[in-house]
Amino acid sequence: MRDTTILIVGHGSREESGNQEIRDFVAQWRSRQPGWRIEVGFIEFASPSLHDGLRAAAQGARRVLVLPLILNAAGHVKMEIPEAIEHARADCPQVEFLYGPHLTACDPILDILKRQLRRAMAALDMPDPTTTGVVLLGRGSSDRGANGDMAKMARWLQEAGDHELVDLAFTGITFPRLERVVQRQARIGMTQIVVLPYYLYTGTLMQRIGRQVEHLRAQYPQIRFALGTHFGFEPEIFALLEQRVTDLVAGRQDSALSCDGCRFREIAHDLGHGHSHEHTHGQAHAHSHSHDHAPVVMA
Incomplete structure (x- = not known):
C-alpha cells in the first residue's frame, strides 16, 4: 500500500x-x-x-x-x-x-473481557463465580446506541461464563454509577466483586476508577474487590484494525x-447540535449524499 x-x-x-x-x-x-x-x-x-x-x-x-x-x-x-x-x-x-x-461490540472484544475476568478471578481468594458479581464499567454516553453496545457486551459476558450477575455501570453522563451497582450487589449477598473497566487506554477516568474502588474497599470491608485494567494493547485490537484495513481496501x-x-x-x-471540538480553517463546503463508495483495488 x-x-x-x-x-x-x-x-x-x-x-x-x-x-x-x-x-x-x-x-x-x-x-x-x-x-x-x-x-x-x-x-x-x-x-x-x-x-x-x-x-x-x-x-x-x-x-x-x-x-x-x-x-x-x-x-x-x-x-x-x-x-x-x-x-x-x-x-x-x-x-x-x-x-x-469503530471497534464495536464484537466477539474479539468479548474475548478480551473474558480474559480480563479470568485474570481478576485468579487474583481473588475464593474464585467462585456464583458468589462473585461482575461490573462492566464504561465511560457513558448521551447516545443510547453506545450505551446499548455496552449492555450487549455485559449480556454476552454473562452468557459466556458461570457468573450469575454481570451488571453495567458508567463513570459519567448516564446511570447507574459504580457505587450504586456495588450497593445492589452487596445487598443480594455477593461476597466478591470484579470491576472490569471498558476502556482502551489510561487517563483521568481510569485513575478515578482506581480511587473509587479503593473507597469501596473501605466502605465494604466484608467484600473482596478485584479491579481489571484497560486493554488497548491486546492482540485482538490490532487484529480488528487490520481487518478494517482489509475491508476498506476491498470496498467493504x-x-x-x-x-x-x-x-x-x-x-x-x-436539532441544532452540529459541532466540532476544533475548526482550524474557515473553508465552507456543501454536504453531498453522492459520495462514491465504489470498491477500492490495492495498488
Missing part, C-alpha cells in the same frame, strides 16, 4: 500518559505492519489534532483510511470525525478518504455508518 496512509483516530485525554499509550500503540502497529504508513490524530486534548492528522496523512498519498480507535459509536464517531473528513476532502480533493467503523464498509455517518449529522444539524 505504497500510496495509502492509515490514520488512527484516538479520543485524546487530559492525562498525557493516555495519549502516549495511543502513540505507543501506533508504534507497535507499525512494527507489526512495516510496509504500512500509519499516522495518528486526536479528537481533543492532544496533538496532532484530527484536522492536522488528516492533512498530514494526505501528504503524498492517493488514499487515506480513517480508523477510529474507539469502542462505542457516539457523537465523535457519528458526527465529528465525518465532519473533519469532509473538510479534508475539500482541502485535498486529489485524495480519497475512506472511513472505517459498515452499513451502519454508511455515507460517513451523514444521516446522524443531518439529524443533529436539524
